[in-house]
Amino acid sequence: MSLLVMKFGGTSVGSAEALDQAAGIVADQAAAGHRLVVVVSAMSGVTDALIRGARTAAAGDGETYRAQVRDLRARHYGVVEALFAGKGERAELLFAVDAHLDEFAAFCHSVHVLGEVTPRAMDAITSLGERLNARVLAALLRAQGTHSQAVEATDLIVTDGTFQDAVPLLEPSRTKTVAGLGPLLEAGTVPVVTGFIGATAEGVTTTLGRGGSDFSASILGVGLDADEVWIWTDVDGVMSADPRLVPEARVIPVLSYAEVGELAYFGAKVLHPRTIRPVIERGIPLWVKNTFNPDFPGTRIEAEARTTAGTIKAVTAIRGLSMVTVEGRGMMGVPGIAARTFAAVAGQGASVLMISQASSEQSISFVIPTAAVPGVMAAIEEEMVLELARRDVDRVWSLDEVVIVTAVGTGMRATPGVAHRLFGALAGGGINVIAIAQGSSECSISLVVGAGSAADAVCRIHEEVINHVQA
Amino acid sequence: MSLLVMKFGGTSVGSAEALDQAAGIVADQAAAGHRLVVVVSAMSGVTDALIRGARTAAAGDGETYRAQVRDLRARHYGVVEALFAGKGERAELLFAVDAHLDEFAAFCHSVHVLGEVTPRAMDAITSLGERLNARVLAALLRAQGTHSQAVEATDLIVTDGTFQDAVPLLEPSRTKTVAGLGPLLEAGTVPVVTGFIGATAEGVTTTLGRGGSDFSASILGVGLDADEVWIWTDVDGVMSADPRLVPEARVIPVLSYAEVGELAYFGAKVLHPRTIRPVIERGIPLWVKNTFNPDFPGTRIEAEARTTAGTIKAVTAIRGLSMVTVEGRGMMGVPGIAARTFAAVAGQGASVLMISQASSEQSISFVIPTAAVPGVMAAIEEEMVLELARRDVDRVWSLDEVVIVTAVGTGMRATPGVAHRLFGALAGGGINVIAIAQGSSECSISLVVGAGSAADAVCRIHEEVINHVQA
């Protein structure tokens, strides 16, 4: 009898139908004899609505948040009516909806009075969506005959005080999780825990940032030594390419943790590697599954790769980028140029997506979001003002409208022919590669190409490398 | 009637035969009606002998420098006897040899008395080889009927006070060069100028560091608005690969300045890009020629590339390297990791030969000399101690025994098929590529391979990419 932690994302619990589907999944697994912990997101769109209400209230708008209250009430009422009409839980749930939305209104009113919203207040406000939805799903499970109870994660997950992006503290969280959920599991009750949320040691509500509900599932899975963690979403698993670009894209059956990291940009909709690290390190298997196609096996994430040599598993594209190059014949053998260049970049808060410096030490190229280019260029020119005057650095320039195309797959590691096939695919399309980077640990190779060639590059790589090999 | 600056390197003036050969070249060009300025290195091995004498004297050894005096006297006497036996210049040259070596002995004696050698003293000592050889070559030209005169570069080239690696000041150098060499050229005399040497504005002797005599030729060429600068060496030009690795290596007829930069490591024996920048910027053509095969045209260096699309011109290998990787899933999107990593590297004084960070921001790899690895690893771990504790950085590790193989050629820029052929060549040999970097401005692509595969990689690239294309 396994212990499974199941997390349902926003679209998986975003409507009466979805909730019904999710409840059915839970009921089936419970019936199969598994002990279950459910982690639930807010209904899709709810968190954004809460944020919008708080922001508009802070900006002096006393109406929008009231409108949000009405919309959110209508939406949740609708779900309750659809699922609980004529049932005993209905009144209690409608009351819970009102209570939570009253709290939201009170917060927004306070924010409106004070004219500002702090990170701490924002966490209190954005926690409401999960808190409400956990109530609904637990009630639905009960209505369908499964013992269940909603649990606030503020009683389980202890974090530091970084509001909006709190860092969970694993040991205290484990202690509280065992104490909080153990008796329920013993009693055969399915706890439905609010995702995304934690609390400081003093009990102040925090949120876990991007991918927060996955993080919650991961922390609970580790705290309870779960057998598996299942992430329920609205796709069949992690895809080999963006299906909008590549109609032939397909689900990848098995990914290593390292490969998930490489896919994070493209696959952010699915998983942020930070959130799943706890379970991976524990060796707990993690699955990405589709709520609306529960029989499809989905993608399994493993700590280490089990893979066929020579394979590439996926190809991604990141747009909206520019490549900046610092170039000078006098840079050769001068220590510290790289350090100073990236210090200037960091000073602008810009994220560096790719770096390439070939052996001559006469130029460094790196890729950053286009929006950061003016600040970064100015900062580097200021930092290098002496070198520019002495001609040790000749120029700093940027190339806009570039795309990073990345091919991912542990199988390319130590496999001589992969790069050849990759560049063959590009050469076949006459696609010019502006820069290349492959780091040793990455099981990926990244190429910079012009924005106009990106879609073609992705398709060709998918067609000629992924399909070809896997066929 | 063109004005040519001709620089003869150490092997080109390293023996009686070589000097005779060089003098013949000068005489031929003078006879052809060109105005000439000759820049001469010390005989091959002489500068090293001078340095060794000074160092041993500083260390308390009063004998070695005296032995060096005897050897250097024997070598220079031998040259004088071979070239000037029975001629009027003989006595004067023998006297000059003695005078210069007495000066060397006096310096070494002073260094020995004081127990230390300063950079300034080292410059005074190492300047003697060029000063002596300029006398010899000028005398030889006169003996063969060409008007000639030895000139000390301390009267022509003005530098800053960075002893052992002085930076020339172009404008004052131009003024002094025109004043010092103009009248000689007017009178039809060939000045033979000491390479490698300059002087501060106060007249203290300095040396120009690595590639110093090339730098001298470059500065004089610019100062006099020369028509061409010829670098005479002992090979037929810049080669497409190291002939010891690739027997089929051949001379490259034309290289752009950018390509020279890429070839600097491999081609350091030929040219350091810093030294030729002045002439390239002036648009003065520069040739690398072979003193011992003067009819061979050699390699011409140009500011911009004139080249056939799709071609790679050369392939190089740098050994003795390690690749260091900083790796962590928590690094994603955290600004400043690159800056801090390279600040730690720079703090160790290590030169970074190649950097590669692919798009996931989860690792940065860079290549440094193996000797620098322990210090660099420790410095990064100290810098990242917090991130390592928080698991944002998982580990810092190094891979030793790696080689950077670089393919160079402006023709690969904007040519889709080159990388394909390149990786095809490697795949054909089953050669595993550990990391790849290609920066936008570089007309090069660098690969990290294991030391055991390096020779094979170089040969295959030369055979299948360079030969194939150029055939």
Place this chain on the structure above:
Amino acid sequence: MSLLVMKFGGTSVGSAEALDQAAGIVADQAAAGHRLVVVVSAMSGVTDALIRGARTAAAGDGETYRAQVRDLRARHYGVVEALFAGKGERAELLFAVDAHLDEFAAFCHSVHVLGEVTPRAMDAITSLGERLNARVLAALLRAQGTHSQAVEATDLIVTDGTFQDAVPLLEPSRTKTVAGLGPLLEAGTVPVVTGFIGATAEGVTTTLGRGGSDFSASILGVGLDADEVWIWTDVDGVMSADPRLVPEARVIPVLSYAEVGELAYFGAKVLHPRTIRPVIERGIPLWVKNTFNPDFPGTRIEAEARTTAGTIKAVTAIRGLSMVTVEGRGMMGVPGIAARTFAAVAGQGASVLMISQASSEQSISFVIPTAAVPGVMAAIEEEMVLELARRDVDRVWSLDEVVIVTAVGTGMRATPGVAHRLFGALAGGGINVIAIAQGSSECSISLVVGAGSAADAVCRIHEEVINHVQA
């Protein structure tokens, strides 16, 4: 017909009687034909009550702020009843009291809901006392037959966004002040402006920090090119010593701006030099007067001193201090010891009240609040760890329970006998002086004495130097 800016402090408008007194003063001056701008503080104690309400609400206490509302309502109602019983303004003022206290309650409620109070919210809350009191005083003036109108300083004074200690921006404030108050003055109306308060360019309420209402009067005085600024308080002017220590203390008729600066610690209840700088620089005379003894001329503050040579005007004592000494024979002639010592002090955020280093460079003594001693000692010892190990610094030690006694008076400048009389007064009492400092620009001399001798020292100096000379 002069334009006067009159500021009434908290005790001057802190009760029905005080308000009536203040209104009488305003009416008299208006009747005398002057144009007037009145700046008003909150009733004494009100601001503290507002702060306490906000802080307790933030800490989760939902009762205290409600109690404060009741108390503040009772106090303001009482004043209104006492002054306006049976008058037409009564109802309107009671309504205004309720409206402002409702606003306070709403803010505190919001703070309570959110569990935190930001500097911005605190400024909004603490502004209420002045806003309410300006209404009351303006109504009282009208009831007594003087045209008057309450004006919010948020419409006049523009500041930066440093909540709780905002810096006024003089030029935009002048523009708004002229636009806002000019028409009222033209129409013969006395504006009653809220002191202490300003607003950012975006209109967000700020407060001006310590001495804020004086600052308001100063800014308005400069903005309107007032003829004089009068600061109404509850003492007859700036005193020659603390009357609790020295019963013979008397009012000083004229003080220079420099002397006010010297008296700031002791005289902080009266004036902070920063707040009056604008009017002093404009050459606008500034008076400190007693609301409850309005015929007494008070103290006049002038830009430059008009004074008799040899006089000391006042003597002050600052308690709660310690003297820290960094001492070492090896410090002599070592540059940078002072810089590093005070960097360590500044790193602890400690204010340095006095420094003394005599000529031998072997020790530096400085006086700081006793509470800062442990942190400062530790910081200096850490900074000097090397010097302590090498014995260049022998020790760092502190002497607690010391008092700085300062004699102030421009007249001592360039007057040889003053120090003699001063030390004679101390010697007569057998009072030991621990350290002395007199800086050139200061028209003051500061002595460190033991806490037990401080009262005696102040009395003796007052008796033998001030009285003696001025008699």
Place this chain on the structure above:
Amino acid sequence: MSLLVMKFGGTSVGSAEALDQAAGIVADQAAAGHRLVVVVSAMSGVTDALIRGARTAAAGDGETYRAQVRDLRARHYGVVEALFAGKGERAELLFAVDAHLDEFAAFCHSVHVLGEVTPRAMDAITSLGERLNARVLAALLRAQGTHSQAVEATDLIVTDGTFQDAVPLLEPSRTKTVAGLGPLLEAGTVPVVTGFIGATAEGVTTTLGRGGSDFSASILGVGLDADEVWIWTDVDGVMSADPRLVPEARVIPVLSYAEVGELAYFGAKVLHPRTIRPVIERGIPLWVKNTFNPDFPGTRIEAEARTTAGTIKAVTAIRGLSMVTVEGRGMMGVPGIAARTFAAVAGQGASVLMISQASSEQSISFVIPTAAVPGVMAAIEEEMVLELARRDVDRVWSLDEVVIVTAVGTGMRATPGVAHRLFGALAGGGINVIAIAQGSSECSISLVVGAGSAADAVCRIHEEVINHVQA
């Protein structure tokens, strides 16, 4: 039977007569049964001549050092002839003179050849005066019947490698001193040790900087646990004032170590506190005596003061100074102003002789050498550019032509009437005091007065305070 370390300064061993006098002193003490270690300086003027020879040689002057050799030979020959004519030691000493001066000539020749003199070379050169004089004095003692032997301090005193200002390492020095001098003392031989000189652990000669021979005596005294250390000089002891200013100045019988520190500037001709710290800390009594009046007891230096309350022992004046003031009403309560001010001063390498900041925190005054004023003013203005723009700092100004007059004496500590008498003395002369500083540990009070009043101030303080009290 006591062990005494006796150091003879340059004038005490600067001529045949002086050497004879010194030898007599040594012989008398030896005859009195004391065990003796003698430390000897170079003859007065010799070290300067050696430095001048080295500097002129480095500057390209090949003649001056040869002239110095002639002069030094004449002077030393003269001394040898006067003291050893007809004695057996004569020939050996003349040979030693030649050998040492040949060494000097060889060094200067090397320096001349190389055109520069390094700190290390300068130490080797300046050590020659002591090395020669130790030979002469030891020979003289032998000639007069006292067993004696010259000893090189390079065999006894171990230092770090800071050439020209080396720091002695006490423990290794003690070990070598005991090993080197113990057997001689056992055998009843008087070692005559070269002052001023030490050697690194590797044996390279160093010098101990200012007051170096006193330092040598101090180190040997501590190393051997001497009973007393006697510093023989050409004055009767430490004086109560500069006799050129104050004819009534007299010798101070007893001074505490702290008082010596205060007198260091004025008394630098006598003692630098750093050099005597080792013996003071050991509790070894130290005397300053007059070689030419050996029966006069001199001044005794003790660790702690034994003194009469109310006394001032000496008064000094330091000229060539300026007082810089940083002034601003906005500085009050702003931490870090002092730190930044002195950081700017330290950045200019300027020594701060006195600091005074009175309690208002509105200005800091400090005294520096006038030559440093332009650099310091510019540095502070640059550092404070923002504060100057915001008017937090109003101005930075300097007052030139000031003198620091310092009254020194432990007796003033805790004695109320001293300052009174001091200022009475000044007031009596109508002398204006610009600034005052007295630090707690210092047993001194420093006054800044105008240069024109300085002599009068010193005389009046000496007359009315020192004489008056001690009479």
